[in-house]
Amino acid sequence: MYKDKFVSAIITAAGSGSRMGAGIPKLELEINNKPLISYTVEVFTSMEVFDQIILLTSKELLETYKARYKDFKNLKVVLGGSSREETSYLGLQALDAKSDLVVCHDGARPLVDREIILKSLASASEFGSGIAAVKVKDTIKFAENNIVQMTPNRDKLYQVQTPQTFKTDLILKAYEDFFGKVSPTDDSSYLEFLDEEVHLIAGSYKNIKITTKEDLLFAKMLMEEK
Structure with a gap:
């Protein structure tokens, strides 16, 4: 529970x-x-605020994860979908009807820390959403056919991460209304289609998403440093 939620x-x-x-x-x-x-799972299962944790995986790893994480009583392993959006929606549909707040997180971000999760919960509890993000460091160019069309103001650009935390009924309504009709790349975009405000909280440059071999090397370095 978190503040009786x-x-x-x-x-x-x-x-x-x-x-x-x-x-x-x-x-x-x-x-x-x-x-x-396992690094990601252990961060969440070590926090007392969670009443339930839904881990969504592929058919290939479903039974492996059920066996590996069977000792975590508040964790349930569920079959995911063919896309990130479908997997998120299946996770939302698997939530307990009592759910007030839901933290959505990429399994591929194993370096997330508890402080960011708690900040996202605090924001969602007050405003309806709490999205981890960091300011963009580099200059960004918008281009077509390798020709620059514009250079947006870097001061207003953020790199969005997870956790992304929401009031459960709000994000569930957004998915119910727009899933399959739009193609967003993160959960918080669904709130934008509802014309709901999306509130950012400070993420961390160490909270990387592991996608490439270089990311794996960087994560290993950060873990050894930690």
């Missing part, structure tokens, strides 16, 4: 990680003899 978490881990080119699902790659997904 029933709190859920959705961890999406159903992707194949084809860009990694490792020959196995990327979340099964290991750092210090531990699969990447």
Whole structure:
């Protein structure tokens, strides 16, 4: 519980990680003899605020994860979908009807820390959403056919991460209204289609999403430093 609210978490881990080119699902790659997904799961299961955790995975790893994480009583392993959006929606549909707040997180972000999760919960509890984000460091160019069309103001640009936390009824309504009709790349975009405000909280440059081999090397370095 968090401030007398029933709190859920959705961890999406159903992707194949084809860009990694490792020959196995990327979340099964290991750092210090531990699969990447286990680092993510352990952050969430170590926090007392969560009443339920839904871990969504592929058909290939469904039984493996059920066996591996069977000792976490508040964690349920569920079959994900063919896309990130479908997997998130399946996770929302699997939530307990009592859920007040839901934290949506990429399984491929194993370096998330508790402070960011708690800040996102505080924001969602007050405003309806709490989206981890960091300011863009580089200059961004908008281009077509390799020709620059404009250079947006970097001071107003943010790199969005997870966790993304919402009032459960709000994000569920957004998915029910717009799933399959739009193609957003993150959960918070669904709120924009509802004309709801999306509130950002400070993320971390260390809270990287592991997508490529270079990301894996960087994550290993950060974990060794930690």
